[in-house]
Amino acid sequence: MTDETRVPIAKAKGRPMLQWVGKRPLREVRSFPAQLVERFASTAPAGAVSTDVDWSGWPDRFDRGGLLFHGDNKEVLAHLLANGFRGKVDLVYIDPPFDSGADYVRKVQLRGASGSVRLDGESHTLGEQIQYTDIWANDTYLQFMYERLLLIKELMSPRGSLVLHCDPRRGFQLRCLLDEVLGPDAFVNEVVWKRSDAHSDVGQGAKHLGTVHDVLLLYVRDRPSTWNDMFSPLPQTTVDNWYRNVEEGTGRRYNKADATGPGGTAKGSPLYEWKGVTRPWRFSRARMEELEAEGRLTYSESGMVYVKRYLDESKGVPLQDWWDDIQMVRGIQRRGEASYPTEKPEALLDRVVQLLSSPGDIVLDCFIGSGTTAAVAQKLGRRWIGADINKGAIQTTEKRLAAIIEDQANAAGSEQLAMESGETPRPAQLGFSVLRVNDYDLQIQHNEAVNLAVEHLGADRTKTDAFFQGTLGRELLYIVGFNHPCSPLDLQAAAHELEQRPDEQRDVVVVALGRELACEPWLADYNRVRPINRIRLIELRTDPKYGKFFQHQPAVARVRFEPEGDAVRVTIDDFISPSIIERLSAQEGVLTPQITDWRAMVDSVFIDAAYDGGVFNVALADIPERRQDLVDGSYIVERPADSMQPIAVRITDMLGEEVLVIEERAGH
Secondary structure, rough: OOOEEEEEOOOOOOOOOOOOOOOOOOEEEOOOOEEEEEEEEEEOOOOOOOOOOOOOOOOOOOOEEEEEOOOOOOHHHHHHHHHHOOOOEEEEOOOOOOOOHHHHOOEEEOOOOOOOOEEEEEEEHHHHHOOOOHHHHHHHEEEEHHHHHHHHHHHHEEEEEEEOOOOOOOOHHHHHHHHHHOOHHEEEEEEEEEEOOOOOOEEEEEEOOOOEEEEEEEEOOOOOOOOOOOOEEEOHHHHHHOOEEOOOOOEEEEEEEEOOOOHHHHHOEEEEEEEEEEEOOOHHHHHHHHHHHOOOOOEEEOOEEEEEEEHOOOOEEEEEEEEEOOOOOOHHHHHHEEEEOOOOOOHHHHHHHHHHHHOOOOOEEEOOEEEHHHHHHHOOOOOOEEEEEEHEEEEHHHHHHHHHHHHHOOOOOOOOOOOOOOOOOOOOOOOOHHHHHOEEOOOOHHHHHHHHHHHHHHHHOOOOOOOEEEEEEEEEEEOOOOOOOOHHHHHHEEEEEEHOOOOOOOOEEEEOEEOOOOHHHHHHHHHOOOOOOOEEEEOOOOOOOOOOOOOOOOOOEEEEEEEOOOOEOOOOEEEOHHHHHHHHHOOOOOOEEEEEHHHHEEEEEEOOOOOOOOOOOOEEEEOOOOOOOOOOOOOEEEEOOOOOOOOOOEEEEEEEEOOOOOOEOOOO
């Protein structure tokens, strides 16, 4: 593979170093191409977008705007590294899943759990020493995060910061990882966010304290880093106790600050006589004269000098590492279908983004979820990059950002967004692109599919040849249409083309998504008598060097609708999500998992009792509360009286893929 598709990753050198079963350093990572899915661009009057943003370092292959990637974030991060974003991200905020398995499935049973497997040269009997839940929750989770943090480090700019949002159960492990990846000197703060007053995990008989806080771990790439001082409003008790003095004539409240120099002359405070009092003073004589002229000095009966500190000039209390003034997102605050159980409030991200970045900076969130980070970055004039493996997350973020950008464009001419005061920066962009990384929709024009494959292989494209699409090293490249597996007929076509070119000395590499079994004997027979013009076959999905190239396959379901009295029993007999199966098989774990219950792949089931073919009206919803619970799969549905509309079932998998199954009824 060429240097363009293998991205080197620097070694982690920090201490301490956390150990786990199967720990593997990430020396390099394969980069897959991105497929452009959609562009969103809003028309706005001149001046609506900031002219201060420096786009000179932005990679030319990407539109100048937000970037929203659908795919495994490890592959997305590798794609960003390979395509010009190394060292350019100014702020990374991530809120990763606390149990990483939830990204893919709810419950998975390993095949052959009673056997042995070799891990780093040691043999372990899984049934005796390792429980799968422990592997996933501890070892595989740590490897999952370790690899992504190593990639994130490479993307961070020299003045960049990283904020990792986690819960107390994972905080200590993730801090060890960050110390190893970025170094202990990169640690800045552990922020405690008090997100609620009470928690439902404490009830009758519970033997633990309620968990009401999350942890934000703040690290930097290097020092100095971007830092913008922030302040919290003064508590009312402070106002009442400290600002008790009221200035005559103006009514301004103030407190009295000692004007004497702290530490005396030994600390450099100037010594002179002022109004009959000789002391080391906090200010020079010239500055004292200025304060006197401004009416900012006040005197005690004994002649002691004080400086007036006005309440209306106070910035507040410098921000501390205990945040109890931001409430978590609750039911009525959610945006209907856009709601996420773990959605974070915009106020939280607003504080993080303003504290650690400047207008025009690049903000990255590779666990984008409901899109809060991108939404806040867009509102605050930052550039943004988001990624998520969940299709529903991408759809939610896309709608949310489109609405924000439309509002910004519509208000661009108003005084509110003229932003003459400079308090609210102009948007850095009024558009974004949606891209797929290694989850390709290949039901597209053959030419676009060819371009994706050429980029993935690192081949040289040749558009002047009527048959071969380019060269891979010294071989001619022939890409079979991705709408079918390679067959002997495809190989014969390449052989026939070589016969038409008697002076051609090069070999041929045929590239396809799959192959028929008959291809192997055909190739063996053909190549046996040929010292030149030999043909070899690369299968993009399984090849050791070029494999794991994913074609997006929609999920499918088998559902029965059976009368049961005056109602209908809806039974889901089977559900298959090829995307989940592909991702599971691609995970670099200890064993290939086997899904023994289709419900493990399902996130939710919604049923419309009288579907009109347009709006889906939810009459029954099955959304398990806990991650370890499964949907029921069998439901009794009351059909509305005299309704001739069919029942419809909408099944959503753990990656956000939806399947709609509609009952067949007479006349429909």
